[in-house]
Amino acid sequence: MSSDELLSIQPNELRFPCRFLVLSLLIVSVFRFDPFELKKQISCAIQLTNQTDNHVAFKVKTTNPKKYCVRPNTGIVLPRSTCDVVVTMQAQREAPPDMQCKDKFLLLSVVATPGATQKDITPEMFNKDAGNHVEECKLRVLYVSPPQPPSPVAEGSDEGSSPRPSLSDNGNAGVVDGVAREHVAKDKNSELQTKAIVSRLTEEKNSVIQQNSKLQQELELLRKQSNKAYGGFPFLYVVIVGLLGILIGYLLRRT
Numbered sequence: 001m002s003s004d005e006l007l008s009i010q011p012n013e014l015r016f017p018c019r020f021l022v023l024s025l026l027i028v029s030v031f032r033f034d035p036f037e038l039k040k041q042i043s044c045a046i047q048l049t050n051q052t053d054n055h056v057a058f059k060v061k062t063t064n065p066k067k068y069c070v071r072p073n074t075g076i077v078l079p080r081s082t083c084d085v086v087v088t089m090q091a092q093r094e095a096p097p098d099m100q101c102k103d104k105f106l107l108l109s110v111v112a113t114p115g116a117t118q119k120d121i122t123p124e125m126f127n128k129d130a131g132n133h134v135e136e137c138k139l140r141v142l143y144v145s146p147p148q149p150p151s152p153v154a155e156g157s158d159e160g161s162s163p164r165p166s167l168s169d170n171g172n173a174g175v176v177d178g179v180a181r182e183h184v185a186k187d188k189n190s191e192l193q194t195k196a197i198v199s200r201l202t203e204e205k206n207s208v209i210q211q212n213s214k215l216q217q218e219l220e221l222l223r224k225q226s227n228k229a230y231g232g233f234p235f236l237y238v239v240i241v242g243l244l245g246i247l248i249g250y251l252l253r254r255t
Contacts, residue, residue: 007077007107007135007137008048009046009048009137009139010049012137014139039091041090041091042089044086045086045087046084046085047082048077048084048107049081050078050079050080054114055076055077055078055079055114055115055116056077056110056112057074057111057125057126058074058076058077058108058109059107059109059121060074060085060087060106060107061105062103063103063104068087071088072085073085074118076112099143101140101141106137107136107139108134109134109135110132110133110135
């Protein structure tokens, strides 16, 4: 960066993964992104560094605004500070021809008044015809292919192992780490909900089994009581008949 430039931009290219399969991808060799598939969004970050003592206003424009979402697309970079800009590419339904992208981005920067905020930014600030000193920086878009997987090697061998990217040399790691932590939190919440559902279903199953066992015991008890009642009726009948026979014999003898 020369002493006349207002903002330093890193990196100077927007790189997006171009493999439309479920793969672990790297962007600018320091960002680790979730597996990328068709019909899913993907993001890339650039960092703006203000190495001057002025408040610098910036604005990001693109040749394809329907395809990209830039947050923030305008803002103020304080003196001797940085600002991260995240560019999100909308979900793609098919791979681009020859994996080439003709989209372009233009970053405009201009010195703002001391103490200016984002609310103070107006379109006239970036109008060169009004005599404003506006700096322009063009950024192109690249689709980055993931590295080929290493060939299988024996356990304990260092050959074929892919190097791990370092996140210490780029301030954009914080943006990517935040997104990764958000996904991990969502996965944990989903896992806890699943465990709660399984636990509730298990309790209901055990309750049904206990009720079924209790009903079977009651049914068996009723069956035994019914058998006793049925088995005692003939014996009582024999006793009554016997008593009647004795009574009739007694009467016959008396007559």
